[in-house]
Amino acid sequence: MSLVDFKRRHFIRSSCGYMLAIPFLSSLAPKSLAQAHQKKRFIAVRTLNGQVPEHFYPQRPMQKMGTNIYHKSFRQGQTLSPVLDSGFKDIASKLSLFRGLDHSKGGHNDTIMLTAGVHHYESNSTVLISNTIKDSLDELIARSGSVYQSTPFLRHLKLEPSVNEHNPYRSFSFYKGEKTFYERNMRSLYQFLFYGKNNPALQGQLTKTKKQKAIDLAKDGYQQLLRNRSLSSLDKSKLNQYLDTLNDLENKFASGSSSQGQACREIVNQQLNPSDHDSINDMAIELIALSLMCNMTQVVSYSMHGFGRYPGETNSSFHDISHWEFSSSKRFQNVGYGPERKMDYALASEQKYLRYYKWAAGKVAKLMYKLDQIQDSDGKSILDNSLVMWGNEFAGADHSPYSIPILIGGTLGGRVKPGYWDYTLRPLRYYHGRSDVHMPVGTVPYVNLLTTLANLYGVDRNVYEKNGRYGFGEFDLKQFNHYFYDERRVGNVEIKPRDNYASFIGSETNQRKSVPGWL
Amino acid sequence: MFSLQLKSLLRFLSFVILATVFFAPLSFQNCAGYEANTDGLMGDLDIESNKDLSLQLDRLNNQAAGKKYTCSHESQLGVGQKNMRRHSYQEIKNMIQTLFGESITRQILAELNLLPKDPNIKSKHYPNSLDESFFSRMAVISEKIANIAVRDRAFVSQYGACNELSNQGCYSHFVKNFVARAIKRPLTDSELTIFVNRLSLDRQNEPEVLIASVLMRPDFLHLILNGKAEGKKYKLTPYEVAHRISFATIANLPDEALWQAAANNQLTTLTQIIQHVRRLLLTQAGQKNVVTFFREWMSLEKSGEVSTTEVVNANINPKTLLQESNAEFDQFVRYIVFEKKGYFSDLFLDKTVFPTGNQLARVYGSELWTGGSQLQSRYGHRGIFLRPVSLMGGSNVTQIIDRGVKIRTELLCDSLIFPSLDVIGSRDKDLTPEEVNPQFHSNRTIVSNKTRRLECASCHKWINSLGFLLEHYDSLGRYRSQEKVYDIADRLIATHEIETTSDNLHISDLKGQRVSDVFEFNEYLANSEKVKTCFVTQLSEFTYKRKANSGDSCALSIKEDFASLNDVPVLELLISNIANEEIFYRGK
Structure with missing residues (x-):
């Protein structure tokens, strides 16, 4: 690799x-x-x-x-x-x-x-x-x-x-x-x-403004749901967490840090196996x-x-x-838990x-x-x-x-x-x-x-x-x-x-x- | 058959049992050595290690055999249901495919693969929350999809009934139809106005921004069921019922027929519900979902990889065997549920096997199955429980304790307690090396020796005897008459006779009856009320992706009663699991 x-x-x-x-x-x-x-x-x-x-x-x-x-x-x-x-x-x-x-x-x-x-x-x-x-x-x-x-x-x-x-x-x-x-x-x-590193076509699908607008529009859905009185406090807490995350995402889009991975792209090579x-x-x-x-x-x-x-x-x-124990001679033996048990008595473990x-x-x-x-x-x-x-x-x-x-x-x-x-x-x-x-x-x-x-x-x-x-x-x-x-x-x-x-x-x-x- | 099952179901819907709801799980006390090497077999551990041993054992011993749930009043139906759960990753992928179609999905496969696979644990235990990593990935995916979709005329015309989203009327139509399907309900007029007006200053960009935003909304990423207050619970809208049906059957958004049924208010009676549930379960996606349930129930998460001397000598490739066994398990489930229309007992007793590969055919001692005449194993394999993939242990020696735990927690739905630190620490203290040496003792004897201390045995009596029953099958699921022991140089140094008899399995409805082998036990599993109760519990938890709670007792009681009828095919049990009165409600 x-x-x-x-x-x-x-x-x-x-x-x-x-x-x-x-x-x-x-x-x-x-x-x-x-x-x-x-x-x-x-x-x-x-x-x-x-x-x-x-x-x-x-x-x-x-x-x-x-x-x-x-x-x-x-x-x-x-x-x-x-x-x-x-x-x-x-x-x-x-x-x-x-x-x-x-x-x-x-x-x-x-x-x-x-x-x-x-x-x-x-x-x-x-x-x-x-x-x-x-x-x-x-x-x-x-x-x-x-x-x-x-x-x-x-x-x-x-x-x-x-x-x-x-x-x-x-x-x-x-x-x-x-x-x-x-x-x-x-x-x-x-x-x-490193999304899109080796395929420029994958980059920049939407402009920064559009990305922010999309997140902003999505947030409406969370705020609307939060107004639902029948929602449990646990679910409301979760939705608030999501809103925090979306705010983070919006900030990242605004600052450009959503693509910080690109800063290192020149040294990344996609040969993964x-x-x-x-x-x-x-x-x-x-x-x-x-x-x-x-x-x-x-x-x-x-x-x-x-x-x-x-x-x-x-x-x-x-x-x-790992469940083996030492004998008094400090060799591993005994216990015999699991598949390696056949080596218990081989004293070679x-x-x-x-x-x-x-x-x-x-x-x-x-x-x-x-x-x-x-x-x-x-x-x-x-x-x-x-x-x-x-x-x-x-x-x-x-x-x-x-x-x-x-x-x-x-x-x-x-x-x-x-x-x-x-x-x-x-x-x-x-x-x-x-x-x-x-x-x-x-x-x-x-x-x-x-x-x-x-x-x-x-x-x-x-x-x-x-x-x-x-x-x-x-x-x-x-x-x-x-x-x-x-x-x-x-x-x-x-x-x-x-x-x-x-x-x-x-x-x-x-x-x-x-x-x-x-x- | 249908009318019979419907009658049975309705009979039980009106059946009121006046009794105290007993929902507390069974518990066991400190079990030395009970520590399986995967969480997959842990089941639903009851973490009550400090509770008094005698109280817990009394509770266990006094529990009535068989049925577990009661329903004090049918108005309680559905109160256990929640109003919000996040979708699994697989469900999100399915929804995207459904919303955008094959052509667009093909173009975003790389992005879809950014979403991880669901954790390989029971779906009721999936993480409840989506995190920043998920949202970051979803942002990439939604951006890419949006960019492609707005340029795809087939997609636009599907929802907009037009080709140009730059046209105001076309765009409004698109918003109305697309957003509704994505957020699982029609938009109100004011919502539609907001959606359209929000972006109207920048018309050229509206559609892609809209699409990207919808895929990040909570009502796309979650199944949210609000309903309207009705006494102590909420009655769901037809659209909410439709989505509960579709995610329970095909793990996806409703198809057109179900959506239209909701639109036309045709999901108000059980007859209507049953019709759609049956139809969807018979689809390819429905069958796949059913197979997934049985795989979860049998805890097939383990890798099954082993490297024993015998494997080498017999030229068996464990990975290939595992693949073949997994596929064959799926084939068997499809056969019983959908082809044979088999009964619950067939799940355990049917002897048909489908070995399509050489490795599995050797384990069965049969010919290869080529789609023709039915084959049987020479070695007693049968059902979902005595199948190689269910017996595999990912270990050189049989994992007696793991197997016992699996039967106790997954098939009988009893709970176990993790041993305390003191008990674990004391485990080997009075054992001699000879007592745990496989050269001198069988695996059964060694496990017995290791758990014989009182504090261990008090729990292991619930585990070991069940594991012993399976000793005739090795960790690859092969039948054996003797246990062979090899040394480090792979020389055979000992053989032990297999002994599977148990005088007392400590199962309430067996009442201390002696069980001589796993085939006798398998007969018990096939006909036990306790196992059927466990089945309906597991099925319900799988369907709703959460643990059962006391509010589910009424619904489970009805399902339990229905399952106790011997003439009900498994398919009908699967249908009744979804299509009953609880589908119309959620609790507070």
């Missing part, structure tokens, strides 16, 4: 097999892009099934910054861990890695990462399960006046690339309690973003980079597909294998286990690296002026929600302090299950990270603080598992939420607190 010319001209294949870029985009990007003011960008990347701690995390940081707060910086060129391997080394100094952020629930729902309130399979449902969380953070950031000063081409680009649109899993974000749509077909998305899970994700990464580079959007949600597929394979499910994690990490690295190669208006890279957040629905094996692994690339223009932030206890203790499989319990609620992000992107707290809850998201300590494995006592011990979260419970200040040290 070759999506864009710049890739063919300027990308080289590295020795580790990733497609890496040399500096290229600043020279190719139109001047109008360079004149744009610095923008806040947020990119959320979600995978499923968590991580294995010993493969994901580097050695623990030793610099004590406060009670249960440890930190160390990453050096440029440093390989961090078996999963966070060489793909990240050139951007290592711009990474923030978190350990010890606890959520209270753990189900297979990739919305959890951005809601901290939905804890269930619910993509078949039409509304959020949580009574208190109605919006995912990405949707609120996309509507923040602090992010967009003018109407963009697209407030929020949402992708869940899939070779087969009929695959059942589908990601959603949520706004006002209703799910919002993710793009699955990357070819269709490309056509939408992604054929497998690997190449379809590569295409997604290209489209994300292009959309950000061309100022078409500043908020992206990228869900890296359902339960996971191995690179180049369409018939494997990483979910099943560790590499396969790692293969998916490394593959997914490689895609994240590729995206971050690409964004680091694009120069923003202030001379920094787009990565520098963004936060690219990679996480999961829970921490890892057996749906453990404790110490959710989060990696964030970029610093949002220097607003955060990168490095390894570790909030777990010293020495490590209290595991969800076993120390070789599960993450240890942390000391900082995961919701504090979402609150931090909401503040960084200027999301009005009145929008997300509901029903006497402070901060973003829901940290329901009633769901907290009381019995944890303690290596020092070689057995399960009871710990109560107050043991770790006394300062959080009932404290408005602490519930609105940012993650320690990061800002």
Whole structure:
């Protein structure tokens, strides 16, 4: 697949097999892009099934910054861990890695990462399960006046690339309690973003004035309907949302930003033929980079597909294998959940286990690296002026929600302090299950990270603080598992939420607190 | 036959059952290991994990077998209906094709493809809202269509009865006819004046602006049914009834006959409604919609891709097999509903198969079907449930739990609860590696071992036994007498005998009866009141693209009663699902 010319001209294949870029985009990007003011960008990347701690995390940081707060910086060129391997080394100094952020629930729902309130399979449902969380953070950031000063081409680009649109899993974000749509077909998305690129006959069907007039006339229909007294308040709310969207569209027509994709047309080449899970994700990464580079959007949600597929394979499910446990000899065996069970006793699965994690990490690295190669208006890279957040629905094996692994690339223009932030206890203790499989319990609620992000992107707290809850998201300590494995006592011990979260419970200040040290 | 069904329907329309409405879904408590690997099989999970286990199980055990819905008074008919829903992407594509015709549609295929496909989940779960991405795409599409349509003389003359829209009279005529069809009702005189006057200063551009704007209007993108207040509900206008009929039958705008019926106020009696519903269901679009319902009911969303040693050895291409099986499922539904005019029991018991490809013919052990004499499977395949595509699991081993969940939630319409975190965490704690090693145990035994803990078993007893019944069919839907286990080098290392017997399936109307195999169970499905009730519920939810609510209980009660008659063909059930008193109303 070759999506864009710049890739063919300027990308080289590295020795580790990733497609890496040399500096290229600043020279190719139109001047109008360079004149744009610095923008806040947020990119959320979600995978499923968590991580294995010993493969994901580097050695623990030793610099004590406060009670249960440890930190160390990453050096440029440093390989961090078996999963966070060489793909990240050139951007290592711009990474923030978190350990010890606890959520209270753990189900297979990739919305959890951005809601901290939905804890269930619910993509078949039409509304959020949580009574208190109605919006995912990405949707609120996309509507923040602090992010967009003018109407963009697209407030929020949402992708869940899939070779087969009929695959059942589908990601959603949520706004006002209703799910919002993710793009699955990357070819269709490309056509939408760069409509008419290779066929001038498709462009300029109506003049700007006519477009505005058409939208204006359409709005009459919405206003007329809103006057209907028999309409429910829910339907009226929806119609008002539509009117906002049409106003956005009208503004775009007026400003010409509806065709901002054309600014990058000279570097877009329509040769699209992604054929497998690997190449379809590569295409997604290209489209994300292009959309950000061309100022078409500043908020992206990228869900890296359902339960996971191995690179180049369409018939494997990483979910099943992720349920394996280690034996005491640290080899994978047992459990036998799902189709890969025949390998349980072959003791040869560790590499396969790692293969998916490394593959997914490689895609994240590729995206971050690409964004680091694009120069923003202030001379920094787009990565520098963004936060690219990679996480999961829970921490890892057996749906453990404790110490959710989060990696964030970029610093949002220097607003955060990168490095390894570790909030777990010293020495490590209290595991969800076993120390070789599960993450240890942390000391900082995961919701504090979402609150931090909401503040960084200027999301009005009145929008997300509901029903006497402070901060973003829901940290329901009633769901907290009381019995944890303690290596020092070689057995399960009871710990109560107050043991770790006394300062959080009932404290408005602490519930609105940012993650320690990061800002 | 028609008069018989009509009589039956009317009989039940007047049938009042005085009883308390019981609409609460069944619930189950914490089920360890219940986590299918797709949402497609999740069914309608009841998220009540904190409710007391004993209360829920009591509720379950005390529930009467069979019928579920009651109707306290027929004035309640239709109160569950909503007044606004967005159209699916497929419906929008269908509407554009109908409004603009084949020629224009062909020219805008690239733009139409900008609209994504509908999510591959049950249509009742589609996202409720349209977002900025949709509107941006729709703006591109409407702009392109408008530009082409105003230059298409056939299109202009269709709605304007003239060729030149620059002519005032012609333009007014065009506005009146085109906009009416697009927004699903005739324009009032004042609306017509507004539409015409709004753009009159710039006559040359009027038509294209008008067309582009109409395609962005809420009444084009949504099915909006206002009606007029009548007691505690609203009575729909003939045009609204016409659109409810057409979207329920052909997922599209009304055809000319239905539109004219609305215009002539000929959609006021059930006889008139039934006539149009029957006519539309028999069209190609109607049949396609019926097939789509059965595909949704059987949850055929899964990919069915597997890569087992046996697949390789037997030279089976799972993708080809999946394609052939999907097409054959559709053919079977058409055969039962429209050709054979079969009964509900035929949906499960009819043994006719239609393998048009070699892969599927091998699974059936039959010859290729070439359109001639009827064929049967050598391995017991039959009906919509015991068909390869319904049995496929997208996995190397049979997904016993997924299958059990599917039967419980989709065929029996019982609800299940997701296990709590504690229960999931405890799942494997007292298992030895030997107990879950397929070299020593069958898949059935391993699943039993993994769910034997009390907190798991309390729920899995509702799931596992149903999944065990299907163990004679592997994850490609092939019959097997033994389960084979291979090692990493694809060497056969163990075989296990298949055991499908269940002493208690925990289904209310089976009353603990022992079921020995899936064929016996399939007989139950074919004749069970509970399954018929589930069928009418699923059918109604598919038709109205939403979950049933308590306001639907009256209508569902009538449909349930009608379905309980054994001499009613499936086609008549499909007709009565739409053509009953509720079609005239919506709730508040």
